[in-house]
Amino acid sequence: MSTSYLEKLNDRQRCAVEHGVGQDETGAGPLLIIAGAGSGKTNTLAHRVAHLIVNGADPRRILLMTFSRRAAAEMSRRVERICAQVLGANSAAMTEALTWAGTFHGIGARLLRIYAEQIGLGVDFTIHDREDSADLMNLVRHELGFSKTESRFPTKGTCLAIYSRTVNSETPLNDVLRNWYPWVASWEEQLKQLFSGYVEAKQAQNVLDYDDLLLYWAQMVSDPSLAEDIGNRFDHVLVDEYQDTNKLQSSVLLALKPGGRGLTVVGDDAQSIYSFRAATVRNILDFPAAFSPPADVITLDRNYRSTQTILAAANGVIELARERFTKNLWTDRQSADRPKLLTVKDERDQANYIVEQVLANRETGMLLKQQAVLFRTSSHSGQLEVELTRRNIPFVKFGGLKFLDSAHVKDLLAVLRFAQNPRDRVAGFRLLQMLPGIGPQTAGKILDAIAADPEPLMALGEIPAPPKSGQDWGSFVDLLQALRKSGSGWPAEIAMARTWYEPHLERMHEDAETRRADLMQLEQIAAGYPGRERFLTELTLDPPDATSDQSGVPLLDEDYLVLSTIHSAKGQEWRSVFMLNVVDGCIPSDLSTGTSHDLEEERRLLYVGMTRAKDSLTLIVPQRFFTSGQHAQGDRHVYASRTRFIPATLLQFFESGTWPTVSPAASERSANQIRIDVAARMRGMWK
């Protein structure tokens, strides 16, 4: 069989791809691939999966876990391309059978549905996103009377963050409070009560939150026979971005493959940027020793993405990290141009510079899509978005406000979610209050009345129409009962729900027309899923995160500039990268300067951003920037200085400059063209 597809790999990559393949029948021993930025991690992992399939592995028995659904889709596409070189026309069938590719949470949700009965879980469970979870937390907090306490009890968001960190890091509440939330430590007892109430409420309503998908999974595999049963479904388990997994995820993984047979994890400790989700870099560092004999380790340190000058600057930044394990990256892509470190007056000039530069690049044949503007926090791109819109330059923004966070999209999803799981109080609450004349109290009463019935939506039909809800009540009940029966199939159901919702949309929002366009787009997205349950699950777990000025994301063949938070830029690359606000207070963010641990993560963020660039990198340092909300002083302009992560010793790696540049000729011209001689007038005042 031809192995020509392996020829383009370098020796180390090839070693990683071939590790253990065809050695013996029990599969390869555990493998850790430490893959530096741009070292071909995705490429290598895709080749490994393809190589396994080409060598006879059953694709239905390969579990591939990635950080996002987008990454899983990209990986499957690459695997298919590689397999096609060897297997020709048969490859599509093989790679389509690669059905166990997804995120930890997505895979968890699927397994929980399969094993629901064995662990006493209602198979119809719905999944709460962070906002729904916070709403439910709030409800319980209210019921327990904590919102009325005299000194201030933590907000619903903080409570949820504490809960989430506690369960994901498998750390006692007491420690979490002491280390991360010392200012609420006095509330420990009440928080315990709250969390216990929250767990009971979720169970009564048959909902799981994000964390539950991992928690339930971990509980499930703590039973040795279930663990074995699930583990035996897969011959190979491969995990990408292992540096961003948390303790719970590694527990699950090790329980699935306790001896490490067939287990491959890939990651880069220098790119670990998700500790706010309780990810721990220890997972990757401790991986080899979790097995006996220890896992094999292969390091990829040749970078194929960036020029040598960009890499030198990025290496310089990460070299100053307190603790690091990855070696310096190297490349043979020479370039005479160092990355730019550009000082501008303020954010307005920053935006103007980018627009000018992006257009200039396009003149030289670089598509907008090959260029990206990265920033630490979603709000940093405000000025730029205004300028791009004004100049009619199409852009798509990743990170920050999600499409699914808009009220009307959430409304429509609430209809579907309530039909799916009528015990889901958060969805029910939202939905009932859309009807005229129904407020929180009436909604609560209705939900209470139907909760005990084995078929709550049938019970709904027996409730007399609440006063003032008029004819809307009847059509509401009809809709839900029809959806529950699933008679019209998918995606017709979502169209049905939208038709029902439209008059309410018009009543509630002045800009109903633009919102309607979002709903049409949602319907289009929905058509790509086999059914309501999969649609709701996957959308909640990995929502599309692009928002743009237009009603939707431009079609793929259109050209647009990419705006992205650094977090959302993970794993991507562009020919030209601009980074906004490379100043202290933005990166490191002034919210993150608390501990050295936080600071180190901010340094890695800058590193991740810089290593996205292939040919050209520009870091922009506005001397003044606008900050909102976080300070006691409120919104204000502050004077900024260059990020502390680029101290004077690193300036050698950059070409420093200012913009706009005033050429000598221009200043001479302006001197010659004095329109008002103010000085002469001033003198004249006294003559």
Ligand SMILES: Nc1ncnc2c1ncn2[C@@H]1O[C@H](COP(=O)(O)OP(=O)(O)OP(=O)(O)O)[C@@H](O)[C@H]1O
């Ligand atoms: N053996 C190789 N020969 C030539 N180019 C390669 C090779 N391996 C990878 N590349 C190229 O290097 C670039 C980076 O690869 P990839 O996106 O897989 O990196 P990565 O390790 O996932 O990066 P990161 O961790 O920074 O996101 C891609 O453009 C890819 O095509």
